[in-house]
Amino acid sequence: MSQPASPQQRVDVETAVRNRSQYATALHRQDPDSDDVQPACPEADYREDAEWTDVPVAAYAGHYGMCGNPECFGGEWR
Secondary structure, three states: OOOOOOHHHHHOOOEEEEEOOOOOOEEEOEOOOOOOOOEOOOHHHHOOOOOEEEEEHHHHOOOOEEOOOOOOOOOOOO
């Protein structure tokens, strides 16, 4: 499992991962330990049939939220 992103890492991402589903609502951090395009958070485990694609954050951030998971763009779990 990936580690939580540091505050500096949360800001410096140019490319994110998006579920290709028409119902997708969030951008995720790319899992650095994976050879496939998939999120760093457990979202890929919950959606085994999902297709993931990498997208530029600047182009999609206005239309998608940022994943709040600690491994992606969130902070500590409360």
